[in-house]
Amino acid sequence: MSGKAILRCEDVTVSFDGFKAVQGMNLTLEASGLRFLIGPNGAGKTTLLDAICGKVRPSGGRIVYEDGIDLARRKEHQIAELGIGRKFQAPSIFPTLTVEENLELAMKQKRGILATLRAKLAAEERDRLGRQLEIVGLADRQQARAGSLSHGEKQWLEIGMLLLQEPSLLLLDEPAAGMTDRETEKTGELLQEIARERAVVVVEHDMEFVRNFASLVTVMHEGRLLLEGTMDQVQADDRVAEVYLGKRREAAC
Numbered sequence: 001m002s003g004k005a006i007l008r009c010e011d012v013t014v015s016f017d018g019f020k021a022v023q024g025m026n027l028t029l030e031a032s033g034l035r036f037l038i039g040p041n042g043a044g045k046t047t048l049l050d051a052i053c054g055k056v057r058p059s060g061g062r063i064v065y066e067d068g069i070d071l072a073r074r075k076e077h078q079i080a081e082l083g084i085g086r087k088f089q090a091p092s093i094f095p096t097l098t099v100e101e102n103l104e105l106a107m108k109q110k111r112g113i114l115a116t117l118r119a120k121l122a123a124e125e126r127d128r129l130g131r132q133l134e135i136v137g138l139a140d141r142q143q144a145r146a147g148s149l150s151h152g153e154k155q156w157l158e159i160g161m162l163l164l165q166e167p168s169l170l171l172l173d174e175p176a177a178g179m180t181d182r183e184t185e186k187t188g189e190l191l192q193e194i195a196r197e198r199a200v201v202v203v204e205h206d207m208e209f210v211r212n213f214a215s216l217v218t219v220m221h222e223g224r225l226l227l228e229g230t231m232d233q234v235q236a237d238d239r240v241a242e243v244y245l246g247k248r249r250e251a252a253c
């Protein structure tokens with residue numbers, strides 16, 4: 001691995017009433033790039049993202065961000081302010097507002113001002129909003145009510161809203177779930193694009209999606225790191241086949 005790490009999970013453990021959902025997990029992320037996090041159900045993938053964004057507190061280990069900030073000691077809102085964005089499966093958009101208004105609100109949150117929607121955006125901000133609409137492919141849906149968007153478009157809008165907060169690290173849970181094939185492809189392309197300038201971690205079950213868009217894959221099993229590598233390496237690994245792909249094959253029978 002080359003480049004500078006933006007995040008290092010060192011021996012991270014998360015317990016729920018004594019049950020270790022994550023146990024001694026290690027993960028290093030560079031400042032940019034798309035990382036897929038895979039593993040069978042219950043492997044601890046979502047819990048690891050929850051620990052990084054402060055939704056749950058690790059019982060052991062360190063989560064070191066940038067130049068030595070230990071996230072395990074920070075509160076969820078502080079972690080968000082440090083530049084870590086989290087997207088859950090269900091989009092949290094305002095359905096009665098337009099696409100543009102949703103993005104405006106996201107931008108104002110970044111400024112930390114509870115301005116009304118009527119407050120004029122500075123020209124520079126307007127440009128940024130326009131660019132964001134282009135990036136997430138919603139330029140022609142700007143005036144549409146968010147509630148009227150397709151499932152895929154809603155997900156992209158939320159990604160756009162998160163990007164306006166200028167995260168250095170973006171964590172996403174199955175962003176393409178429930179999407180059409182075309183939407184899934186667009187989502188993969190979007191993730192690759194946004195991962196040029198920031199670290200992006202995607203928890204994913206759709207192996208075809210991972211195969212099409214992953215360069216580096218981290219496999220978790222029973223709360224631990226099982227393997228890290230390219231999708232080819234992951235697919236060729238017997239342990240992965242046993243714990244993950246094998247289980248999937250059995251399930252499909």
Ligand SMILES: Nc1ncnc2c1ncn2[C@@H]1O[C@H](COP(=O)(O)OP(=O)(O)OP(=O)(O)O)[C@@H](O)[C@H]1O
Pocket residue numbers: 016019020021039040041042043044045046047048
């Ligand atoms: N709040 C909680 N309280 C108790 N147990 C939990 C809690 N959250 C998760 N777990 C347990 O921790 C384990 C890991 O769950 P987690 O959701 O992180 O796995 P996952 O790899 O994301 O799975 P999936 O792919 O099915 O979403 C599971 O056994 C789950 O039941």
